[in-house]
Amino acid sequence: MVQDSEQRAPSVAPATPARVLLPSTLPAVAVGVVSCLVLVGVSVAAEELQDLLWGPLPDALGIGRYSVAWMFVMLVATGAAIGLVVWKVPGHAGPDPATVGLDAPVLPPAVLPGLLLATALMLAGGPSLGPENPIIAVNVGLAVWLGGRALPRAPGRMWPALAEAATIGALFGTPVAAALVISEALAREETRGLLWDNLFPPLTAAAAGALTATLVEHPSFDLDLPSFGRPGWGDLSAALVVASAGALLGMGAVRSFPHVHGAFRRLRHPMLMLPAGGAVLGVLAALGGHLTLFKGLDEIAVLARDPEGRSAGEFAVLTVVKLAALVVAASCGFRGGRIFPAVFAGTALGLCAHALVSGVHPSVGVSAGVLGMLLAITRQGWVSLFVAAVLVASPGVIALLCIASLPAWLLVTGRPQMQLRPDGTPVR
Structure with missing residues (x-):
């Protein structure tokens, strides 16, 4: 009878005490703010370069800004410039991007400057890619490197999760997207404890990143399409x-x-x-x-x-x-x-x-x-x-x-x- 009652008893995930979660708040906020500033810095630098390459420069040369000739020249030149970075800059701008997803590998610090440069050149030059994968990789590398030195006793796996969540929060201007990505990742892993206990540090980082992005850039994704009422x-x-x-x-x-x-x-x-x-x-x-x-x-x-x-x-x-x-x-x-x-x-x-x-x-x-x-x-x-x-x-x-x-x-x-x-x- 005792065994039957034990077998029928619902399993309850152990909750993490607040005193364990609270120390992660400050590192999460710091990672969130820094990750957002890296994203904003690269984006602003790329926008300034883009404005020059696709504005005053073709105007000075007497070529249409979006003429077929100029688009072809700019895209080939962008490929050559990034090829030079991949070839000569230490770290070769990271691994083959075709092998990397949102779940970025931890790259050594020497690789990060070349990856940032290649990303900024790509964003300015016109290829059809966004900033998310390389910026997440840069922020993960920075978080592991700096966080490991500032808090050597903190678990190493914490820093990549914080950086990834913070960057996604900054990209979309809300921590909701980061929480959704992390919840999918947790569902694929054998995690212990309550979901919100596991989400607390990365969600804090995502909120800090999103709030910083909102204050600095005011991101908005609403396309202002015609209003849609009750679906039929x-x-x-x-x-x-x-x-x-x-x-x-x-x-x-x-x-x-x-x-x-x-x-x-x-x-x-x-x-x-x-x-x-x-x-x-x-x-x-x-x-x-x-x-x-x-x-x-x-x-x-x-x-x-x-x-x-x-x-x-x-x-x-x-x-x-x-x-x-x-x-x-x-x-x-x-x-x-x-x-x-x-x-x-x-x-x-x-x-x-x-x-x-x-x-x-x-x-x-x-x-x-x-x-x-x-x-x-x-x-x-x-x-x-x-x-x-x-x-x-x-x-x-x-x-x-x-x-x-x-x-x-x-x-x-x-x-x-x-x-x-x-x-x-x-x-x-």
Whole structure:
């Protein structure tokens, strides 16, 4: 009887006392603030360089700022400049970016300056990648290096979690995205204790990073699309179809990734791989126009400003070209992340659906397209839902996205990811 009652008793996860959690607050806040300042510093420096390269310089040369010739020259030159950094700067700007995801490796301090330089050049020069992966890697390396010296008795695994959460919080201007990423990571691991006890230090770092970003940069992801009220059956059908289409298109990019990476890898040297990648990106820019350049966050605002301003064919071209540019840039050695370009491709897909079928509300099309695309490219379910929802800032769309994520997830789960092992085979 005693054994039966013991077996039937519910298992209760042990709670962590407040006195154990409290000492982690100050290090978490410090990591959050520093991580945000690194992100903001690189972003501001890249924006200043971008304004020069794509403004006064072509004007002084008498060349159109976004002419085909200038886009081609700039992308090849950016590839050559980053190739030189990868070749000659100590640390070679870190590992092959095709092998790195959001869960960054701990890099030695000597690698970080070259990685920061390569990231800033990439952001300014126009390749279709975002800052998230390399900045997370830099912040993880800094946190482990500085934190290990400031608090040598603190567990070493704490610092990468704090830095990753802080950077994600700063990127999105809210700690919610970081909490979602960490909760997914904890679900994959054998963790002990209550969820919120495990989330407390990284959530503190994410909140500090997000608050610093809000005070310094005032980030906003709301595209100011036409307001969306109560969803109907037609909206549900549209969300299901567009999200699934986004997942399928994204999986097409994922499937091509190892093959494109292998083609560039045969060139062997960064001074060949990166300029060649820049040349391919120049051709794609000629096909898709200047909106397919850069990480895509400012460019999606341009698309959303006039959902009726382009035909379905034009939106389709933007979608396909941006996806192709993302695959090429991530394959040939440019240092950058894949979230923001995928958001652009999903936005263009959603607006394409609206242009094809006027009954597809722009907010539904955009959020569902982004959801499906991010599920395929990132394989981060909660983050995909979060980003898709904040772009339209409409409570009515959340239920649609939750339902639309189910068939889209079935299309992507268990299949290759947009990340490779060192031998070039895809991670599953």
